[in-house]
Amino acid sequence: MTTPVSQEELPILEAVIGIRNRLTALKKDRGDFIKFSDVNSLYQAVIKQITKLNDIRDDATAYNNRLDTLLADVFNLLSLFFLTIGKTKEAPATYSQLASMRQILDHMDESSVYNETDLAPFRKRLNDLRTIIKSDSESGKHPEAMTKLLERQLGDCESVLNRLQDNLSVLSVELLPVHGRLITIRRKLVGLAAKGGLQKAELKPLQEELRKIDSKRVDGKFLGPGGNIPASQAICSSLLEECFDIVQEVRAQEESRNVPPPLKPIHDRLTGIRAELEGLALTHRWTLRETDLWNYSLSLQEVDKMRIDGKFVDSEGKQPAGQYVLLYLLRRCYGVIYRLLSSSEPVSEELMPIANKLSTVKKCLNEVLKYGGPFNPRDLYPYQLALYQIDSMRKDGRFIGVDGSIPEGQGIVMAHLNECHELLEMLKESTEDDETEDDDGQGPESDATSERED
Numbered sequence: 258m259t260t261p262v263s264q265e266e267l268p269i270l271e272a273v274i275g276i277r278n279r280l281t282a283l284k285k286d287r288g289d290f291i292k293f294s295d296v297n298s299l300y301q302a303v304i305k306q307i308t309k310l311n312d313i314r315d316d317a318t319a320y321n322n323r324l325d326t327l328l329a330d331v332f333n334l335l336s337l338f339f340l341t342i343g344k345t346k347e348a349p350a351t352y353s354q355l356a357s358m359r360q361i362l363d364h365m366d367e368s369s370v371y372n373e374t375d376l377a378p379f380r381k382r383l384n385d386l387r388t389i390i391k392s393d394s395e396s397g398k399h400p401e402a403m404t405k406l407l408e409r410q411l412g413d414c415e416s417v418l419n420r421l422q423d424n425l426s427v428l429s430v431e432l433l434p435v436h437g438r439l440i441t442i443r444r445k446l447v448g449l450a451a452k453g454g455l456q457k458a459e460l461k462p463l464q465e466e467l468r469k470i471d472s473k474r475v476d477g478k479f480l481g482p483g484g485n486i487p488a489s490q491a492i493c494s495s496l497l498e499e500c501f502d503i504v505q506e507v508r509a510q511e512e513s514r515n516v517p518p519p520l521k522p523i524h525d526r527l528t529g530i531r532a533e534l535e536g537l538a539l540t541h542r543w544t545l546r547e548t549d550l551w552n553y554s555l556s557l558q559e560v561d562k563m564r565i566d567g568k569f570v571d572s573e574g575k576q577p578a579g580q581y582v583l584l585y586l587l588r589r590c591y592g593v594i595y596r597l598l599s600s601s602e603p604v605s606e607e608l609m610p611i612a613n614k615l616s617t618v619k620k621c622l623n624e625v626l627k628y629g630g631p632f633n634p635r636d637l638y639p640y641q642l643a644l645y646q647i648d649s650m651r652k653d654g655r656f657i658g659v660d661g662s663i664p665e666g667q668g669i670v671m672a673h674l675n676e677c678h679e680l681l682e683m684l685k686e687s688t689e690d691d692e693t694e695d696d697d698g699q700g701p702e703s704d705a706t707s708e709r710e711d
Contacts, residue, residue: 260322265313269306270324273331276302280334284548290607291548292660296338300349303331307402329356332406333551340547340598343605343665348393348407350601351386353547355410357554357595358382360561362417364588367567370444370496372437373425379418382599387411429487432479435470439496442466446503447585464504471497503581516579519571523560527586530556534593547601550594557590604666607658611647612666615673618643622680637684644677 262270280299283291307328314320336352344350358379365371390411394404428436442463449459473479477494481487516524530553537545563569568576569583604612618640625636650656658664 260320262322262324263313266310266322266324269310269313270327272306273303273324273327276306277327277331277334280331280338283338284334284551290605290659291338291341291546292658293342293344293605293662293665294660296335296342299338300335303328303335304400304403307406308400311402333554334548337548337551340601341606343603343608345601345603346389348390348399348404351389351407352410353550354382354386354595354598355407355414357591357598359410359414359417360591361588361595362414362421364584364591366417366421368584368588369424369492370440371421371425372440373433374437375440376418376421376425379414383411383414383418428489428492429481431481431485431487432489432493435479436493436496438466438470439493439500443496443500443503446500446507447581450503450507450579450582451585451589460504460507467497467500467504471501506578516582517571517577519577520569520579520583523563523569523583524586526556527560527583527590531586531590531593534590534597538593538597545597546606547598550597553590553594557587557594560587602666602669604669605658605664607664608656608666608670611650611656612670612673614643615647615670615677619673619677619680622677622684626680626684634685637681640677640681644674644681647674 276299283295283299310324332349332352333356336349336354336356339345339347339350340353362379365375390404390407393399394401394408445459445463449463474494478486478490479493534553537549565574568580570576602609602612622640655663655667656670
């Protein structure tokens, strides 16, 4: 429940609204690359307001009003801007990743559909983000107010992750394989349901495997290797029953009635978002500006807030069947956003086209080197030209932005460029060696000719 904004905080609220409007306008501007100077000026403006807010508020009191909600939006946007300009190793860039991770962990906690393998990548990513935040905190690179906020966010994620880990710890060792397999089967079943229509060929083996797992129970209990009854039966049994329920629902559905009519608008909206996000996941190196993810995050939050007690309801307040399909789509969308954020490279938007071009040239050169000739110097000309064009963009050994600044990602781009030059030199040497052999008469045809002459 949000509380009213106090009179003391109203000027800060107005200032933050102005900052958000400026951030939104900058996000929408596709006519030019996003510059660090623009992002930094807005970041400093936010820090200024946060400092004022900290002077007013009591650290021991928990606050939740419109200003807090707005600040969360602003920090999320700023974080996306830091990713866009390639500053992925700085503390502000971690905010959006932590927020996205928290959404996924909360959904995993709610559904109880996860295993140890699912949690491991989140643990590793949190350790990486902690290193970034700690480094900036110790060096004083970013204000204490910012690093404290991020440390609190990171701590919240760790708390949820630890709770999920504790929930798994009650599973007996004997039931871990069964639990893991049931988790996998459930995901496949929900994925089939989300496709729409009856997937007989894919459904049948899953159904048979469920029956096989069920047949191993004795009096409704899973047995251990020695015939003992391990603890935590309820977790696996309820998961097994849930899988059977989904099978029955999938079988009963027809293509046109995959989701009940009251939930169809939400289903269509989530399906559209998922399709767009997965399209971005395929082409993100070339087309993604991280700030584009902002609108998708807002749309997903709007859908998420439609749930009451974790369920979607119709106009009469009832909970129609097919909930798991919508929750699957919602969580899938959150997962794609998190994957895109965590895979963001420390290269600014301005240098990304060069980095992508070099990456393509490098792949081509590796393929040429792998499969070999015969080829002549003319075959290498397109690659030489491409590298020459990129080399000519540098000034004093660096790539300079349109505003005269030095964009983030110089090291990565230069490493790609140097590697391309090395590959090209290797190809040139192999071409020269072939020509030398021909000139010296060492090739097979020359040997044959010599023998004839003798």
